[in-house]
Amino acid sequence: MTLSYTDIERVPRHVAIIMDGNGRWAKKRTWNRLRGHREGAESVDIITEAARVAGVEYLTLYAFSTENWSRPQDEVVGLWELLGDFLEKKKSKLITNRIRLHFIGHMEHLPEKTREKALRVKRETEANGWDMTLTLALSYGSRDELICATKAIAEKVRVGTLRSEQITDATITEHLSTVGLPDPDLIIRTSGELRISNFLLWQSAYAEYYFTDTLWPDFREPEFLEALRSYAGRTRRFGKTDEQLGG
Numbered sequence: 680m681t682l683s684y685t686d687i688e689r690v691p692r693h694v695a696i697i698m699d700g701n702g703r704w705a706k707k708r709t710w711n712r713l714r715g716h717r718e719g720a721e722s723v724d725i726i727t728e729a730a731r732v733a734g735v736e737y738l739t740l741y742a743f744s745t746e747n748w749s750r751p752q753d754e755v756v757g758l759w760e761l762l763g764d765f766l767e768k769k770k771s772k773l774i775t776n777r778i779r780l781h782f783i784g785h786m787e788h789l790p791e792k793t794r795e796k797a798l799r800v801k802r803e804t805e806a807n808g809w810d811m812t813l814t815l816a817l818s819y820g821s822r823d824e825l826i827c828a829t830k831a832i833a834e835k836v837r838v839g840t841l842r843s844e845q846i847t848d849a850t851i852t853e854h855l856s857t858v859g860l861p862d863p864d865l866i867i868r869t870s871g872e873l874r875i876s877n878f879l880l881w882q883s884a885y886a887e888y889y890f891t892d893t894l895w896p897d898f899r900e901p902e903f904l905e906a907l908r909s910y911a912g913r914t915r916r917f918g919k920t921d922e923q924l925g926g
């Protein structure tokens with residue numbers, strides 16, 4: 680890849696993306712929705728590579744939400760098949776590029792074949808160390824994640840291994856499925872929708888947002904570069920004043 684990121688002063692450590700617009704991309708061409716998802720998978724490959732070249736350490740992609748189960752059955756089945764084929768096809772590239780595959784969400788809800796394949800590819804990409812983490816959110820919903828964390832914490836309080844007054848910000852963070860991942864610095868949503876759709880609600884407290892009208896299958900290196908440029912031009916204050924930040 681011949682991307683030049685030299686004009687980007689500050690690269691986000693963790694970029695998270697709500698990949699939206701595959702269906703509309705296909706509809707515009709009078710194709711079925713799965714063709715949109717297939718083209719969307721191409722964008723996943725291209726943006727993973729672009730993120731690696733840019734120096735992004737963590738890329739998290741919202742690939743299947745807890746709500747997506749209610750889509751037509753053939754689309755749901757097609758999406759899992761697509762994911763399995765994609766991981767199999769890209770496995771050696773991930774390993775060569777030292778990209779570890781990681782998952783958040785209810786992996787136990789996935790079709791068995793897809794889950795086994797996904798977990799096998801994950802193990803293989805972890806075997807020899809990594810420089811970048813690609814996290815796929817699968818059967819993921821942030822409220823559900825917070826409910827699970829709350830239950831786990833409540834249970835610790837009940838059995839006496841944790842006192843309620845000991846609960847801090849870190850306690851919640853450590854009980855989420857994203858444990859071990861830094862909070863996202865930049866969250867991108869494609870396709871013109873201005874919503875967060877139950878994605879990383881706790882983790883995005885101080886994230887910068889970038890919304891673009893571009894549909895996910897059309898979101899490629901130039902569009903990603905533009906998002907990084909936008910991020911680099913922002914001042915993150917984390918609740919402080921410009922003066923406190925030395926501005």
Ligand code: FPP
Nearest residue numbers: 698699700701702703716719720723742765
């Ligand atoms: C949203 O577009 C996209 C999804 C629900 C699925 C995302 C899947 C992919 C990008 C392809 C496979 C993923 C991987 C990781 C290889 P939409 O269908 O909601 O589009 P619409 O809003 O235009 O209907």
